[in-house]
Amino acid sequence: MFFSALRLVTAAVVVGAAGVSLGEVVFTGTVTPGEPAGVEPTTTVAIGPTSQSPLDADPRGGVEVNGGSQFTAGRVLVGDSESALAKMVVTGAGTKASVVSAGSTSTPTLGVGVRGSGYLRVDNGAWLQVGETHLGVLSISPRGESPGLATVEVVGESSLLTVGKQLLVSDADFSILNVRDGAVVRVGPATGVLGEAVLIQGKANVTGERTELQTNGLTVGSRGQSLPYGPGGVLRVSEGAVVRSMLNSNNSRADVGHQGRLELDGGTIALHNVQVEGVIAGSGVVVHSVSVAPLGLIEVGENDSLRLASNLTSAGRIRVEGGSMEIGGDLLLHSGTGLASIDVAQGKFALNGHFDGGGSLRFTDSVVEIGEGISSRLYGTLQVERSLLQIGRSLSIESSTEIIDSELIVSSQGLRITASGTNPSNAFLMHNSVIRDEASLPGGPLWIDGVLEIHGESNSVGVELRSTSRGALRLAAEASIELDTALLNAEMSLNAGSSVFFSGYATVGNTVSVALSNSNLTTPSILSAEPLTVNGSLTIDASAMTEIAAGQVFSLFEAESLSMYLSEIVLPDLPGTLEFVPQLTETEFSLLVVDSAVTLPGDYNGDGCVDAADYTVLRDSDLPASNAMAMANWKTNYGRWLPGSNMPIPEPTAVVVVAMGLAVVAAARR
Known part of the structure; x- marks a missing residue:
């Protein structure tokens, strides 16, 4: 450091030592008092010139305790004046320097770089003791308008620095503490x-x-x-x-x-x-619980790996960019501040415990695991883009969620999209994404108590889909989704060009709405490889159709076995005299476009009017009287006649009235 050009060995003295030592205490340059022999447990040792020294005086001063020497002083000030270049070294196995004053922040037991530049080094197995238990302050704290540099180094195996009460490193630009190579600092x-x-x-x-x-x-x-x-x-x-x-x-x-x-x-x-x-940043381990305040940040950079071994509570930000982060315990996000967030980009994020909280979660080009803790709950926002999200236990999502070009793996406990009092229509949006179970374990159901919204042409849910009456499955225009089995007591709406495929059995309803497009001329909106049951009301929207002609057939539902129990069919008005006529077979439900000026729905005997005689034909035909759609067509159009027929409509007989009352389906026109 400062003293290679000047070494004044004034004595080979052991101060305060019992017995004989081969070491020495060396004072060089300006040290007050000037002789090691003059130092006692009450002495203040000032290394370097005092504040009264002229600026052209030698600014250097040093104390070295080595070779097993024992040195005791009351206080030590390493660099007490603005001009000082001061140094203290405690070195060698068995060497011990003790500074015993109680001290305070303003009058430290040992001050390094008090006003000038100061350097303290403990190395090669030496021990520096500052104060005793509850007493003693080491200050690495340059002061004044033009402070010097203050540096403390504790280096090497078995080197030890103990401070009884407090260690201060208190200037961001001028003070440094280095502990390395097996040394120990205890404070x-x-x-x-x-x-x-x-x-x-x-x-x-x-x-x-x-x-x-x-x-x-x-x-x-x-x-x-x-x-x-x-x-x-x-x-x-x-x-x-x-x-x-x-x-x-x-x-x-x-x-x-x-x-x-x-x-x-x-x-x-x-x-x-x-x-x-x-800020906590970088790669390493934090063993115990961590709490992040609203303005706090945990930051993991590229190639970093940070493990929080216990619980994390955060109202601030968690950011992982290119590295990995693991939480060994539970994660609680406080959303009240509006600042709580987790943002993972091109990285890995793993939670081994329970998750609960709000805030904002965004995972991009990443792998995310929410582990084996008890059921977790999210009521913030979640966006997963081009990522893999694996849920080890059940997760209830009560917030706005987007799964974009991603894969979500659910456990046997399942996933629940839940409405809440504050947001009764929580939207879970899938865009060209997959929800599935693990290959070795069956996944639990995907529950819809909010809104499952489908965008894009390639989506699939490989676990059973269930819903409450508050749930809704909505497909955007041209969207499609492949589902496994489904039990949907929910709203279901399909925009123009969208489609649903069930690979297993399915029950849908209580309300179903379908917007027609040209694709319905060849492909049904809902297709099932297993039995399909449709309940509730059905509403048809034809506003996206630019051309509709008599004789066209629009396919809506097709299944291995199709059962429909509709309380209402709401059909749109078509141009001119065109009308939709619902058609039902054992495997398909479709809409036939007819020109009511030529063909009258429900006129089964072809006499130009719909009356009781048509019911007789329906009853006696190959079509059974229980054919709900044929009965619905007859009932809906009862009393109509073709233009020019001028045929009176007789009152229905008692038998016909009963049949009308027992009709399973009531079809309605707007």
């Missing part, structure tokens, strides 16, 4: 919590295997600020180093305050109750 009492036992508002690096920073209270940056102001600070823990509590105290805490930054590069944080108002 504060072994029991109880002092929230700022280690206060880092400068730069601190803890690096290397077996390197440790031990404390029950750590603060990086400014803690508890209502606004993001105050001094910042950076703590970097890397290459296998550990920051942990003493005696494994479960009431320790770590605060990454406003403007504070905790950077991990293969390091471990093993303090309890980690509070984040600033």
